[in-house]
Ligand code: BJW
């Protein structure tokens with residue numbers, strides 16, 4: 001594994017891997033949205049949730065014990081997501097995806113994120129492994145439900161919690177966000193599609209994930225079975241760093257455009273285009 005922290009000295013071997021990739025698979029996590037202003041899961045919570053870790057809140061047990069506390073956390077996070085924009089990391093991947101598609105290749109993006117920033121940057125996402133924060137369903141009967149956007153200002157955590165709405169289908173259950181909590185199964189289709197994208201990839205980019213949460217964290221390991229090159233983009237070492245061929249150290253909003261431009265798969269924005 002080679003750690004790369006000097007952006008002005010990118011190894012030719014890494015640039016060649018990117019330049020020659022026709023079917024790259026990207027696996028993204030919370031870190032890719034960090035430079036858009038969305039906190040990752042390892043950061044300390046604020047406001048109503050300062051006593052809780054994300055791991056305390058993202059469970060069925062937490063929702064059953066205090067539905068309003070958990071519901072309001074999701075509504076506020078959704079407001080924050082709605083209020084921010086995709087960053088240059090999301091945009092660089094979307095642009096690379098378009099260029100490869102036009103040239104007969106395919107870049108697939110599987111994300112653990114519940115936000116829609118890849119899509120808003122113009123990318124097509126193969127699967128959201130942990131669901132989508134803007135989707136809702138009944139916690140009892142499972143009926144899907146449409147809700148208006150949250151009424152919070154994403155920059156100010158609310159002072160009080162609100163109860164989740166009641167389900168209109170069964171009249172009994174509470175609505176919950178369409179995300180995957182600890183102890184719940186991942187959507188099989190998204191997981192299988194991500195696994196297949198890694199198995200058929202000629203390069204796997206792992207961006208902004210701590211590699212702690214299973215089974216998503218095991219996806220990059222499928223590349224090892226075939227000897228496919230693995231590249232991590234993350235400012236820190238992770239649980240996955242040691243299996244990487246290259247670990248590019250830095251924020252993905254800065255590093256992805258730089259890396260893809262240096263490899264020649266994106267045009268340099270400074271070139272007057
Ligand atoms: C930057 C950056 C910048 C910062 N640029 N990078 C095997 C072993 C042990 C435990 C288990 C196991 N298999 C299953 C488990 C249990 C559990 C689990 O994994 N627990 C671990 C804590 C050990 N897994 C599950 O329960 C899963 N279900 C399951 O396994 O079902 C089967 C089953 C069912 C029943 C019984 C038994 C088995 C479900 C996991 C669901 C995870 N859900 C969450 C919440 C989603 C909803 C929400 O958003 O609230 O998903 S948890 C949270 O973590 C969220 C994320 O998607 C997920 C991963 O986090 P991610 O993306 O890696 O972010 P962070 O915050 O961890 O890291 C950020 C990274 O970014 C860092 O590395 C930074 O350095 C970096 N970064 N700035 C680039 N600018």
Ligand code: ZN
Nearest residue numbers: 138141167170
């Ligand atoms: Zn219901």
